[in-house]
Amino acid sequence: MTVTDAVVPDELAERPSPRSGRMVIVLVIATALALLLAAVGWRWLVTPDAVRPAGDRVSSTGPIGQTYFGTNISTHGPWDQQFDEGARTIDLVSVTPRIDVNTADADVTLALCLPKGAEGLGVGAPSDLRQLCDGAAPVPVTPGPIALGFPPDAQIVAIVTTHRAGVVHIAGYDVVYRDGIRRGSVLAGIVTTVTASAP
Helix, strand or coil, X not given: CCHHHCXXXXXXXXXXXXXXXXXXXXHHHHHXXXXXHHHHHHHHHHCCCCCCECCCEEEEEEECCEEEEECCCCCCCCXXXXXXXXXXXXEEEEEEEEEEEECCCCEEEEEEECECXXXXXXXXXXXXXXXXECCCCCEECCCEEEEECCCCCEEEEEEEECCCCEEEEXXXXXXXXXXXXXXXXXXXXXXXXXXXXXX
């Protein structure tokens, strides 16, 4: 009997080689790593961290009418890094106050202020903004490149106009923005409670 006439047992013919088994394991591991890297990359892409999340709180009680509030929306990054470097410039897409209580039938208008002084904006009468902001009055917030935070950076102010006695609660401001190729949204700024009382 020649070598070519030899019969190979069935169990030997069907058994995969050790080499092909290793290839399957390598492919499974490579696929899992690729999926993990894709998930981490996607998470990084859609969760930028240039805008600091909401944190501080402010309350105000006064007569029915207008009051301005500094929103403290900042692109200085986390609190522990805010003074390490200046504010980052982001591409602002939108800013929307998140109003969850409004028994005072209030209107909330956002405006942009370039402070004249070195102090941040707090709470006061909107007429004071002419003295505090560069220009005759705050300009509307429009999409585009901006650095937000402490002077000399721009600051967003909320002008709250109450029309009857009641309470307005702003849980923060929904900021949608782009930071380079990254795009995301965050609830930012100061949580504000305004109580308007009848004269």
